Amino acid sequence: MLARFLDSDFVYSFRRSPVAVVSTLVVLACVVGAVGAPWLAPHNPFDLASLSLMDSLQPPVFMADGTAAHLLGTDDQGRDVLSAIMYGTQISLMIGFLAIIFALVVGITVGLVAGYMGGAVDALLMRVTDVQLTFPSILIALLVDGVARAVLPRDFHDRMQIYVLVFAIGIARWPQFARTVRGSTLVERGREYVMAAKVIGLSSPRIMASHILPNVLGPVLVIATLNLGLAILDEATLSFLGVGLPPTQPSLGTLIRIGNDFLFSGEWWVTIFPGVMLAVMVLSINLLGDWLRDALNPRLR
Amino acid sequence: MSETSAVVLEATGVTRLFDVSRPWLQRVLVGEKRRHLRAVDDVSFAIPRGTTLALVGESGCGKSTVARLAVGLYGPSSGDIRFEGQALSAARSQAALRRRMNMIFQDPYASLNPRWRVRDIVAEPIRAFRLLSSAAEIDARVGELLTQVGLAAADGEKYPHEFSGGQRQRISIARALSSEPDFLVCDEPTSALDVSVQAQILNLMKELQQRLGLTYLFISHNLAVVRHMADRLGVMYLGRIVEMGPGEEVFRNPRHPYTRMLLEAIPDLDMVGVARTPVGGEVPSPINPPPGCPFHPRCKLANDRCRVEKPAHVRVGEVEVACHAVQEGRAEA
């Protein structure tokens, strides 16, 4: 099985594409660094006991006053920037992933039902998606977050903030998935293998789940990859605007916002390094998504 | 309830309309009425057990709609379809009867789910009807079915894309047989295949019919294929059966002007170097069918009566024909 996979056209075109190989390596490095942060990071930025104001705002190692203890320098509270980035990436990636999974579940369900049922169900569901598509996703996310802040008690809200963000970003991104899945479902449901299942009397949910779903998953997963980058950016934007994660639990966006205050006083590294990290990661994810789309599109082969 | 009635499927006066109106909002804005396409118009037939009824016609004549009506994929707008003596919708609500009908499709590339292994494709009806319970029994049965259609039991491990068109059609037949049906609807089963493969599939279908006592409703646009398969033959034009009777009789002695035209129009191996004048005209749109006899704009025998009055089915010898000219004796060439 593995040998057959390694010999497939998919793997072949992957190995022939330097962009795909490099961006995969970068994404892998990000994931390993983020998931392994508790073991790999040189410091624990959340361990208040290890923080010392004496270490605050140290420059990166390659500058005159830099030390090897803090390769990318420290922030105003003496937190190691490299470690903060690793932990921040972990939070950013987690929110991005969870938001996309949430959006996928909603989008695929809506798309499948709309495409398979057709008629009034389809019209209703698609009008809802159309309306939602007219709002910028960041606006929806802001709205959800605002409502959550107003409704939930303060300390409970802080603990729930990650889930609020996942919901806010996910709810803003599902319509695109729903549309893609509906489009593929319309094609698949007219195919004869679906008719064969109907002839023997299978129920609609069973046909949707076992026959149509596996055949519409490909395109939507490609879009999900591209949307993962955007979801991470959504989270960073919200955190940068101050409605995302609090500084006690900083994501990449939070780090950039904190560091932003020091940009003009000369301590650029506090904000630039998280920024570069965010850009490189999102760019790699997008390049990978682009390549996937082309590699899986038979017409471009 | 007769378990073994002599007639497996019987259709009486079946009509099927499709709504081809534009969306509601557009219709209201333009002030347009609902529009219907009469895909099947007053079609009646009966298929005796163990025989093949073939329906032949050009695209848009409604033959595929009849195929789907016959297995209950569509319901009739009016008229009555009975399977084993019971109303089709009632028959289809009982697994024990639904199991006894199945379908073979035209496109061997679209009729098998590309993400499923062949053994799961073939086993799907067995699982759906809970015909066998243990995995070992199902595996053995799938192997048996694959062997029966000329494939190897080990082919079950593969995916559909590893097979040629003809082999896929064999898989499709194995799937249709796995629910142990006695009635199969075959919708253009060989029209996507090359001729030498078509011969293999047609031979296989005939063998299976003899061995298992199957009853076929066979849909095709290819008259030569139909001649090879049909016990009884119905010729369809714009949703109506214009001529129906024993296959050999219709071929040897075609009565309806459309049947004659079709038989003359088809290039045939035995016609090397024979020059002939093809019939002009094209099939009109079924949304706006001509009044009277639908064939009259292309018919050399058409007169005023044909232009206004729809001809009824009249029995001439063993054949039923819907044609004023035949009734009035004007058709004898």
Add this chain to the structure above:
Amino acid sequence: MSLLDVQDLTVEFPTRRGVLRALDGVSFSIEAGEVLGVVGESGAGKSLTGAAIIGLLEPPGRVAGGRILLDGARIDDLPADRMRAIRGKQIGAIFQDPLTTLNPLYSIGRQLVETIQTHLRLSDRDARARAVKWLEDVGIPAARERIDAYPHEFSGGMRQRVVIALALCAEPRLVIADEPTTALDVSIQAQIIALLKNLAREHGTSVMLVTHDMGVIAETADRVAVMYAGRIAEIGPVREVVKHPAHPYSEGLMGSIPSLTHRVERLRQIDGAMPRLTAIPQGCAFNPRCEKVFDRCRVERPDLMEAGRSRAACWLYAAENAHV
């Protein structure tokens, strides 16, 4: 000299698993005014042969060997712009789907006039009059009124008539028709075939008719080439090949076609399927399916040789020709 002379044509597709040889040493010729039918099952290489002649092979396919001569001049090694000039002016093409040939954005009159004017020095008015004449010739009713209509306003059969007019209006020497009737209904097929045949005869145009439909060939072609796995299995006068096929493959092919005029209990069938390009057997490509196979067939590949009034690539006829 023949109008078209194809000598030892070889077409290859480089893939990452090695080079696939889709056409292997195909040789035939078409005389002026002749209709040559090319039949075979899907994948036999019949459409590829047509595409190679008009220089429209889909990359990465390439002509890897042999020569194509039109009127004695090589056309297989011409630069793209010279080939484009030959296409249309000297060689016309008709494809299965008329919509791929017609530009949906231009009226059919404009497309006809443009084609006529690229090949003949005519004023706009004369070219238009000629276009109307062509539409009448291909049987478009009310041609004068419909000349400014767009392709989508015509039915499938009418569109294919327009395509025929478009292919013939520059008065090419050769028309390559690739499955011209496959997408049409049977009653329309007969009309189109008759039209193509009559127009070709009137204008002295040669036709290479590529189709999988033996019936169409039987009624239209003067000679027929039967292709199998990228090679010509048999070529000869159409009556000979249909009534007395020499190659065991042609014989099986003819026997497997159900007849309109008589009924048999069981059709003759060739077991198995045509090999994929990746697995062409050694020797004669047909040998694993052949009922008359003998040792030589399994090792040595036969070229076309005399077989009665046809020529067949089959060792059965080697002994017959031994005295030559």
